[in-house]
Amino acid sequence: MNNMTEDNAPRRRASDDNRSATVEELSAALSRGQLTLAEFDERSSLAWSARYVDELRPLLADVTDSPSALPAHLDPHRPAPHHDPTSQAVARVSSQISGHQGGSPLSMSVMGGAERAGNWLCPSNHTSITVMGGNLVDLREASFESGSITIKAFALMGGIEVIVPEGVRVICDGFGLMGGFGSTVDKKATVPPSSLPRDAPVVKISGLAVMGGVSVVTKPRE
Structure with a gap:
């Protein structure tokens, strides 16, 4: 596996804060109507399983106000911000919303x-x-x-x-x-x-x- 970026800098591994913040952004996009429940479910699953930060950027590129200026937590040259436990917990639960029907009634x-x-x-x-x-x-x-x-x-x-x-x-x-x-x-x-x-x-x-x-x-x- 290639662990180097195009400018020969090491790929930065994603942290739990990175994954949680990405799901928060996806949840906001869902509430704005930019994503369907199925799309949110697919992208949030990819976010939680991502190993590198550069795997998270494409998940948000088409739902941010300025795709060229993605949230700071996806900038490999800046440290990930602290996210409080409440935001992380809500984001994690939101990622469980699949929209699928046919559950056990x-x-x-x-x-x-x-x-x-x-x-x-x-x-x-x-x-x-x-x-x-x-x-x-x-x-x-x-x-x-x-x-x-x-x-x-x-x-x-x-x-x-x-x-x-x-x-x-x-x-x-x-x-x-x-x-x-x-x-x-x-x-x-x-x-x-x-x-x-x-x-x-x-x-x-x-x-x-x-x-x-x-x-x-x-x-x-x-």
């Missing part, structure tokens, strides 16, 4: 368990039901149909745990009858929910827990 268990975790496709509306059992809905590595996800959770003498990644605005609107329904933030999390921007991706959890519990936990990725 239901997870259900009766005296057993159901799990949706890892690399799965979460539709805009998902329903989780358990009767005397336990369900897990983990969104940290999932692909999202949209930037607004609604999960309806119903637990009867059982429990449902919903795990959301940092960078997601959580709206918990359920009811516990002789049980509990609530949301918490894991102690290892580094992004305060109050720091999230208004346009951050949203996950709304509603439903009912009867003699059981529904817990929504914001956790960092493992």
Whole structure:
């Protein structure tokens, strides 16, 4: 592999800040209507897998106001700027929005368990039901149909745990009858929910827990 540029200078390896900042720019281009969801998904995947800075420039060249003056983090002669954890977390979650349809709309268990975790496709509306059992809905590595996800959770003498990644605005609107329904933030999390921007991706959890519990936990990725 050629690790030298045309002027014989070493190719600069991309940092996590470079990749995150590029996805932020792509997310802004998506919100401006310059990219489709499919294009955003493709380019953000390339950005996260890029090894060198010069692999990131073409991803932004046609969506910046001045292609000849790309963001400073893609200038090989300038150090990468610091990006705060909140911006990085929101950009990472935004990169999970694929726009693809056909995800799993239901997870259900009766005296057993159901799990949706890892690399799965979460539709805009998902329903989780358990009767005397336990369900897990983990969104940290999932692909999202949209930037607004609604999960309806119903637990009867059982429990449902919903795990959301940092960078997601959580709206918990359920009811516990002789049980509990609530949301918490894991102690290892580094992004305060109050720091999230208004346009951050949203996950709304509603439903009912009867003699059981529904817990929504914001956790960092493992």
